[in-house]
Amino acid sequence: MKQLYIAIIILAFCGSAKAQDNSLFFTKGIPQSTQLNASFRPVKKWYLAMPALGSVQINSGNSGFSWDDIIRSGTGAQSDSLVVDLDYAASQMQEDNLLATESSLQVIGFGFAAKKWFFTFDINHKLKAKIKYPVSLMNLRQGNWDYDNNKPINHSFSNLYVNGIDYNEIALGASRTINDRLTVGMRVKYLIGVANVHSEYFNLDMETFANGNMRLTSDASFRTNIPLDITYDENGYVDGVEVKDDIEDELLSTNNTGWGFDFGANYKFNDKLVLGAAVNDLGFIKWKGETSRLFTKGSFEYDGIDISDEITGNESDEDDFDKVLDDLEDAFRFSSDSEGYKTGLMGSFNVSLNYQPKQWLNLGVISKNYFVEDMLVPQVTAGAGLQAGRILSTSLTYSYMKNAPSNFGAGVALNLGALQIYAVSDNLSSALKPETAKYVNARLGINFVFNGKRKKVEEVVEESVE
Template sequence: MYRIYIAYILILLIVGSVSAQDNTQIFLKGIPQNNIMNPAFRPVDGWYIAMPALGGVQINGENSGFSWNDIIRPDATSDSTVIDLDYAAGQLQDLNTFATEATLQVLGLGFSVREHTFLSFEINHRLKARANYPKALFDLRNGNWNYEGNAPINHDLSDMYVHGVDYNEIAFGWSRILNSKFTIGARAKIILGVAHVESEYVDAKFITEENSLVSLQSSMAVRTNLPLDIGYDDEGYVSSVELSDSFGADDFLSTKNKGFAFDFGVTYQATEKLLLGASVIDVGSISWTTETTQLSTSGTFLFEGVDVSDEITGEEGGEDDYWAQLEADFKEAFKVEDANEVYSTGLMGNFNVSAFYQFQPWLNFGVLSKNYVIDELFLPEASFSVGLSHRKVISSAITYTMKKNAPSNLGTGISVRAGAFQFYAVTDNLLSLFDPENAQYVNGRIGINLIFDKKKEEL
C-alpha cells in the first residue's frame, strides 16, 4: 500500500511539473497568436498563414504544491537521494493544484476585410487537465494516531478533484473596429471531443475513534468516455475495470462527441498610448455520447485491527483467511455501480483583463490578469511585461508572472521576421529551462508564420 501511495505522489509530481496557457505571447507584438487570449486584437494589417502543424506548438504545466527537488532530496547520511515526503508536505497549502495544457495548431489563417474587419480560421488539437489535491493526501503518511498527544488523527480528502479533456477545435474568428476607441471580437468554435475523464464528486474521510477503531467513509463518482472493459460480480456490481484496447488513432479524428464554445473580447483605446482589454475564453461545453461510463460508490468500512495471535503463539492457519475476509468486507462496503448516460462538460475557460502602454515606438509596458475557476476554486494569475521592438523585424518581451504558490516566474518571448517568414518562441518561466528540478511552472510555445502586409513596407 505504501508503494502505491509513493507511486501516486510521483505521478502527481511528474505530470504536474513537466508538461497551463502561456501569458507571454499576448505581449509579443506582431505575431498572429497574440489574439488567443483576446479575439478583439488585430494581429496583422494584411493576412497571414500559420504553417501547417508548425504555427503553434505549446506545452505548459504547473504544480502549485512542490517541485521535483522538494520531494527528491539528498540523503544526509550518504551521497544518494531519498524521497522526502516530510519536506514536500511542508511546502503545501491546504489545497493545491496542478495543471497541464498542450496545443497543436494544425492550421491557421487570417486576413483583413477592408479597414475595419479582420477574419480568421483555425484548426487546433488541444489537451487540458487540472486537479486539486489537499495537503491531507500527504498527511496519510503520519498514520491515524498522534502518540505524543495520545489523540486520534483524522484525514479529509473531500477536496480532491480531477478533470481532463482532449478535443479538436475548429474556430472562426471575427474582429471589428467600431470607432476610434472601441474594437470588439468574437471566436466561434466547433468542438469535437476525443477523450474525457472527470471526478464528479469526492467525499472521503478517514475517521479514528477514541477506542482506536478506524472507519473509512467515502462517496465518489467518476465519469469518462474512454472505452472500458468492465467485469461484474454475481450481484451485478463492478468487480474490475480496465482500459480497452479498442481506443486507437481513429478516435483522435472522431466527430461523435460534439460541442460549441465561444471567445469574446473588447479593447478600449483610453489614450493615444494606453490600450485596455478584457475577454472571456472557452465559454461552452462538449456533449459526450460515445463509450460513456459513470462509476460510483458510497459506503463506510470499519477496520477493527489485525488479529496477530497466531503470530505470537507460532500457530499457522488463520492469516490468509483473515486477509481474504478483510478484502471481501472492503468490497462489500464499497460496491461499485456503473451507468451509461450522455453527459456534458465545460472547457475550463478563463477571463482576462489587460493593459498596454506604448511609451515609445520601440518600448511598451503591459499587464495581464488571467483567472480560472475550477471546481469552485478561484485561481488568479498576474503578469507584467516590458517589450522592445524594431519596426516589424523583431519584437521581444520580458515578463514576470505570479501564480498560486509560485510567485516568481521570469519569462521571455521573441519573434524574428525576414520578409514574410516569421519565427517566434515564448516561455513564462525562463529559469525552468536551466533549473527544471526546482521549477513549479514550466511552459513554452514556438511557431512559424507567413505574414503578408496589406501595404508593402520597407523593413
C-alpha cells in the same frame, strides 16, 4: 493620468491568473495573440500559419511542490547524499493544490483584414487536465495516531478533483473596429470531443477512534467516455474494468460534439493606453459515445486482526486478513451506467493593460483567471516589449503564479521578410533549473506574415501633416 489610475484599479479587482503564454501579449506582431483576446489585430494585412507548425504550445504546473522540495541534501551523517524529505515538501504545500496541464497544436490557421474587420480561421487540437489535491494526501506519512500527544489523526481527501478533456476545434473569428476607441471580437468554435474523464464528486474520509478502531467512508462518482469493457459479478456490481482493444477507432468517432465561444474587447483611452478584456472557452461538449459512470458509496470499520494463532503456531480456521479484504471490497462496491453527459471547456477570463510611450516600446500587465471546481486560480504578468523595426520583436516578463512568485519569461519573434519564427515562455527558469520549477510554459511556431509594403519617409511625413 486619471485614466491610467482607473485602468489599474480595474485590473486589481480582477485578481491574477494562471499562466497561458502571457508573454505572447508583449511580443508584438505574432498572429496567435488573437487566442488571448478575439479582438486583437496583430497584423495589418494577412497571415498564414505553417500547417501543424504555426503554434505548438504547452503549459504545465504543480502549485504544491517542485522536485527539489522532495529530493534534498541530507544533514549530519547524510550531508554528502540526497534524501527524500516529505516533511519539507508538505511544508511548501497549501491546503488545496493544483496540478494542471494545457497543450495545443494549431493544425491550420490564417487571418486577414478587410477594412474595419479582421477575420481568422483555425483548426486546433487541445488537451486540458486539472487535478486539485489536498495536502492530506502527503499527511498520510504521519499514519493515523499522534504518539506525542496520544490522540488519533483523522484524514479527509474530499477536496480531490479530477478533470481531463481532449478535443478538436474548428474556429471562425471576427473582430470589428466600432469607432476610434473601441474594437470588439468574437470566435465561434465547433468542437469534436476525443476523450474525457472527470470526478462528479469525491468524498473519502479516514477516521480513527480513541480505542484504535478506524472507519473509512466514501461517496464518489467518476464519468468518462474512454471505451471500457466492464464486467459484473452475480449481484450486478462492477467486477473488472479494462480498456477496449479498438480504443483508437472509438476515440476518433464524431459522436461527441459541442460549441465554444470566445469574446474580447479593446478600449483606447488615448493613443498610448489600451485596456483589453476577454472571456475564452465558454461552451460545452456532449459526450455520447462509449460513456461510463462509475460510482460507489459505503462505509467500512476496521477493529484489528487477531494474530494470536500465528504467534502460538496454531492453525486458524479462517484467514482474518483475507476476511478483512473481502469486507472492504463489499463495503466499496462500484456500480456503473452508460448515460450521456455534458462538460464545460474549463473557460477563463483575462484583462490586459498596454501602455506604449514610444513606437518601439510597450509596457503593460495582463491577468488570466479560471476556476477549478470552486477554487480560483490566479496569476498576473507584467512585462515590456521592444521592437527593432519589422525585423525583431522581443519581450521580458515577470509572472506571479499560485504558490510560485518568481517566474521570469521572455519572447522573441524574428521576421525574415514574410517568414516569421517565434518562441515565448512565461518561465525560463524551468529550462535553466528544472529541479526547482513548479511551472513549465512554452509556445513556438512558424508563420507567414504580410503587413503590406513599407511606406517611404516622405509619405509618412505627408500623412502626419494631414
